[in-house]
Amino acid sequence: MRYLVWVLRLLVFVIVLLFALKNTEPVQVNFFAEHIIQDVPLIVVMLGAFILGLVMGLLLMVGALMRRRRENNRLRRDIDRLQERLEQSGQAPVAPAVAPETLAPLAPS
Numbered sequence: 312m313r314y315l316v317w318v319l320r321l322l323v324f325v326i327v328l329l330f331a332l333k334n335t336e337p338v339q340v341n342f343f344a345e346h347i348i349q350d351v352p353l354i355v356v357m358l359g360a361f362i363l364g365l366v367m368g369l370l371l372m373v374g375a376l377m378r379r380r381r382e383n384n385r386l387r388r389d390i391d392r393l394q395e396r397l398e399q400s401g402q403a404p405v406a407p408a409v410a411p412e413t414l415a416p417l418a419p420s
Contacts, residue, residue, distance in 0.1 A: 330354075 334357065337350040 331354045334353040336353050338353050338356060340348040340351050340356060342348070
């Protein structure tokens with residue numbers, strides 16, 4: 312399996328390298344306010360756009376990840392609080408519920 316992963320990595324690297332070598336023509340990059348950069352290799356422009364998209368996507372995910380982390384922490388606190396309350400009441404702990412599918416998975420019909 313490890314060799315297969317390395318072969319796939321090598322294949323992707325070769326494809327990206329060939330793509331980069333085929334896209335070295337200089338292009339003109341136009342920004343706002345008539346700001347122009349001339350003779351930039353096309354692969355540099357494409358790599359910059361890819362990195363910018365990657366950063367923007369990661370920034371958009373940060374909010375959802377933080378909300379999920381806060382919710383997990385809140386639920387852990389609730390579990391701890393409920394376990395302490397159960398121990399203080401002196402009742403026997405309740406066994407966790409097990410879904411029937413985990414004991415005998417449903418077979419397709």
